[in-house]
Amino acid sequence: MPFYAKGDVRIHYQEVGSGFPLLVIPGGGLNSTLAGLANHPFDPMQEFKSEYRVIAADLRNANGGQSSGPLEIDRPWDAYTDDHIGLMDHLGIREFMVLGFCIGGPFIWNLLKRAPDRIVAAVLAQPSGFRPQMPDLFYNNNIKGWGPPLCERRPDITMAAIDAFLNRMYRTNADFVFTVTRDFVRNCRTPVLVLPDDVPAHPYAVAMETVHLAPNAQVSLYPWKAAPEQIPLAVRHIRTFLKAHRPAAAAPPLAAAAQ
Numbered sequence: 001m002p003f004y005a006k007g008d009v010r011i012h013y014q015e016v017g018s019g020f021p022l023l024v025i026p027g028g029g030l031n032s033t034l035a036g037l038a039n040h041p042f043d044p045m046q047e048f049k050s051e052y053r054v055i056a057a058d059l060r061n062a063n064g065g066q067s068s069g070p071l072e073i074d075r076p077w078d079a080y081t082d083d084h085i086g087l088m089d090h091l092g093i094r095e096f097m098v099l100g101f102c103i104g105g106p107f108i109w110n111l112l113k114r115a116p117d118r119i120v121a122a123v124l125a126q127p128s129g130f131r132p133q134m135p136d137l138f139y140n141n142n143i144k145g146w147g148p149p150l151c152e153r154r155p156d157i158t159m160a161a162i163d164a165f166l167n168r169m170y171r172t173n174a175d176f177v178f179t180v181t182r183d184f185v186r187n188c189r190t191p192v193l194v195l196p197d198d199v200p201a202h203p204y205a206v207a208m209e210t211v212h213l214a215p216n217a218q219v220s221l222y223p224w225k226a227a228p229e230q231i232p233l234a235v236r237h238i239r240t241f242l243k244a245h246r247p248a249a250a251a252p253p254l255a256a257a258a259q
Helices: 035-039 076-090 104-114 137-145 147-153 159-170 182-187 204-213 228-245 254-258
Strands: 003-006 009-016 020-025 052-057 096-101 119-125 192-195 217-219
Touching: 003 076, 009 076, 020 076, 020 104, 052 076, 076 104, 076 159, 096 104, 096 228, 104 119, 104 182, 119 228, 137 147, 137 159, 147 159, 182 204, 192 204, 192 228, 204 217
Parallel strands: 020 052, 020 096, 096 119, 119 192, 192 217
Antiparallel strands: 003 009, 009 052
């Protein structure tokens, strides 16, 4: 599988299929990897490769993945978004759609903030969000399940740096979807489809609040994965949504557009 490199960052990615580009962001928190898609409710790489150019990557510094880079303590969310945008730039892709699970929800909102003219439509499946009753959930999960293994294989990273990184990521803006405000969602015109969940890390209330706020939002049936026969219905909704918002003609590649 290929790699994209920029400075000290090295991103391991995969692409399958052809057609309009669809960026997939696997779930799994900071341990988000391509391999983890096998444990998702459905694998979008397989589901959509006959209709789209589907692209996904290991998250920077995810345990079990092959992507690596520095810990940018002052801008954790934006550092990951740099990787997502940088990968699409590397592939010469200007406009694309995006489908993200779990932590992909906050990442998608950050993409919509950072590159609103490039994201045609977005699907947020079981998105992460802030749960006031469990304010330290993400910090605690990652200080135990992400930080120690990363430090073991990366002697240049200390647990003190992990602590600072996670504090900045999950405690500095501990509200809503972490990456954007309610006012941003209220004014976001990009079509979004939300597939809510309701487990500690994926609060139903936050997912539905984004649906009510975003002017061009849709929501899937809920629960959509309580039984195996429900998942194909959700996938059908995603397929219909993506097809409805797929441009009739793809935009020119970045290199061609710059000429």
